[in-house]
Amino acid sequence: MPECVFCSVSTGKTENHIVGGDDFSIAFLDKNPSTPGHVLVIPRRHVERLDEFSLEELKKYFGFISRVEKAVLEFSGEGSGYDIVNHYRPFIEESEMVKKHLHFHVIPRKFNDKIFMNERIHLSDNEMKGIADMISEKLGLIK
Ligand SMILES: [Zn+2]
Numbered sequence: 001m002p003e004c005v006f007c008s009v010s011t012g013k014t015e016n017h018i019v020g021g022d023d024f025s026i027a028f029l030d031k032n033p034s035t036p037g038h039v040l041v042i043p044r045r046h047v048e049r050l051d052e053f054s055l056e057e058l059k060k061y062f063g064f065i066s067r068v069e070k071a072v073l074e075f076s077g078e079g080s081g082y083d084i085v086n087h088y089r090p091f092i093e094e095s096e097m098v099k100k101h102l103h104f105h106v107i108p109r110k111f112n113d114k115i116f117m118n119e120r121i122h123l124s125d126n127e128m129k130g131i132a133d134m135i136s137e138k139l140g141l142i143k
Contacts, residue, residue, distance in 0.1 A: 022060075025060065026041075027139070038105065039107075040104070046101050048102055082107055085107070
């Protein structure tokens with residue numbers, strides 16, 4: 001079985017635009033963003049669903065997501081909003097698009113941006129690096 005893509009992000013085996021992490025979670029830019037600053041937040045440990053966590057672990061994970069939420073809002077600027085979403089779809093085969101490792105999307109939104117989850121934008125590697133650095137700075141954690 002091929003190694004889980006998100007586990008390899010967590011261990012640093014895969015090149016990604018990491019914005020920050022702590023001992024329990026890690027945040028990085030979605031490679032196919034819906035909007036600039038679209039971040040994925042994963043637990044370092046491979047789980048598929050929230051109910052695999054203890055209450056203490058849920059607290060760590062959502063505490064971290066909340067920090068990312070704040071950093072992403074600051075990055076997006078005045079009047080911005082966000083979508084925070086998680087999908088659990090065990091009926092879909094593992095692929096590059098659908099990961100089974102638990103993850104939450106934090107997607108910056110602007111008024112009338114007409115963005116939907118299935119529409120993605122293309123950003124250059126340099127643009128992605130710049131965005132990751134800006135959010136990382138606001139998050140204030142090690143990368
Ligand atoms: Zn995994």
